[in-house]
């Protein structure tokens with residue numbers, strides 16, 4: 001097993017474990033987790049991390065980085081990772097997204113169940129189950145003179161917050177008494193104030209150099225139906241207030257988030273300091289650590305923007321194979337192992353950067369190459385007729401050609417293709433007038449090396465891979481000049497794997513699919529969704545740089561082993577790249593394939 005490279009988060013965790021920073025932690029059990037209701041038991045987990053998506057869309061490849069990181073650290077350090085839905089913002093959240101997120105995390109290979117001492121535990125949480133606890137924490141802050149109900153207009157509030165370098169102004173409501181604040185906050189909860197009429201604010205310092213510390217709002221009034229709590233609440237906690245409390249209630253040790261939240265850390269610590277002092281949450285409290293988010297070229301990683309692509313029908317849905325969602329990558333043909341390998345390769349740092357899309361494809365190729373069955377497919381079919389088939393092989397005879405499923409894994413067995421009088425080859429495997437160095441099919445009259453030119457007596461000879469050597473004898477064109485059929489003559493006793501195989505030397509070996517047992521397939525050739533490497537850079541409207549040619553559908557032919565495979569099967573088509581049968585449309589007699597990637601890096605060029 002490979003040793004994982006260290007990173008700054010691993011160093012922090014190792015140092016915390018060494019110092020025993022969390023060794024005295026008692027596990028009181030998060031609300032809703034029956035497994036640990038007995039207060040006072042030592043926490044059996046050495047560390048606790050969490051992956052806290054908001055269920056306002058499908059997960060994308062950036063989330064995969066966070067999932068691999070949080071679940072991976074828990075696995076490596078004898079800890080637990082919680083899957084927590086950060087569902088405190090009712091308007092944009094839904095059960096559909098909750099379900100899709102659970103499926104994606106599971107598919108990626110991570111489990112929010114773990115066992116300690118033979119007991120299985122489930123670590124699936126919903127922030128909305130803590131609304132009562134959050135409310136109680138807010139009341140505690142009011143009682144301590146650390147929060148107040150502000151009824152300034154939103155404009156005044158914004159104006160009085162000041163700017164970077166300019167101190168803010170205290171609200172006229174800032175000096176309200178504890179009793180008045182408690183009464184008003186109760187009225188907020190009871191629905192006596194209109195939406196937006198007041199907010200509860202932490203009372204910190206309106207002149208603080210960090211604007212996030214200038215009395216941030218911690219509760220707002222919003223009459224909105226919540227997917228979990230229904231209409232029970234008309235006030236909802238702000239993210240910056242809710243998130244640290246969620247972490248603390250769940251006994252999280254290392255709360256890992258992206259760099260945008262660095263400026264919020266002082267408030268996180270402020271809140272934890274006061275709530276632990278009051279015994280409202282466990283001590284020691286969790287700590288926030290920031291890492292660089294994933295930015296991937298030719299991709300947007302924002303649920304809001306991805307939702308716009310779906311809502312405006314620029315793609316067929318959240319799982320469109322061009323989408324960088326985990327559902328989209330899965331449908332495209334990415335495997336969990338490929339995405340995990342990608343996340344391992346990009347590592348974890350504290351500096352924002354862009355990762356080339358080729359890195360993701362590279363991980364896919366490296367993950368699939370050792371395991372994907374090989375197969376032959378023809379995507380731009382040109383008909384080849386073996387004119388002497390009936391004489392040398394026999395009319396109606398089908399010649400069985402065997403090939404390994406995988407060149408390095410004899411244990412994966414053999415596949416069988418049958419060749420008859422007609423086969424399909426790629427259109428590019430024939431040239432009427434061959435260019436220099438072209439060793440595939442070309443007709444007798446067109447040899448560039450003949451002397452005099454055009455008088456060569458033989459057409460070129462190639463091997464039909466795993467089959468016989470054939471010699472090109474001629475071709476036919478339609479009225480538009482398009483080649484419609486190529487004629488070849490089979491050279492007897494040259495079959496691959498037989499003693500005569502080397503009797504005729506050829507420079508070209510080409511793939512083919514037999515017209516008799518090949519199966520027609522719809523093949524979806526995907527390209528990047530955007531024409532610009534940084535589609536939303538500098539505030540650009542990413543919809544203006546959509547690639548109009550991101551999907552091309554062709555009708556091709558595949559060998560029988562592909563047609564027989566179930567949905568979500570992966571193949572390397574020789575010379576063409578990696579393909580997967582579509583998880584939705586393949587099956588029931590229909591063969592539908594998606595191109596996952598080419599065989600070589602074509603990105604970032």
Ligand code: ATP
Nearest residue numbers: 052053054062063065066257258293294301302303
């Ligand atoms: P989005 O803007 O796409 O909605 P988000 O950060 O608001 O992203 P959340 O559902 O809150 O989405 O994210 C859950 C976790 O995933 C967070 O801890 C967040 O830091 C992490 N995450 C989101 N996007 C990325 C990314 N591009 N790279 C790494 N981690 C990410």
Ligand code: MG
Nearest residue numbers: 052053054086
């Ligand atoms: Mg978020």
Ligand code: MG
Nearest residue numbers: 054056303304
């Ligand atoms: Mg978001």
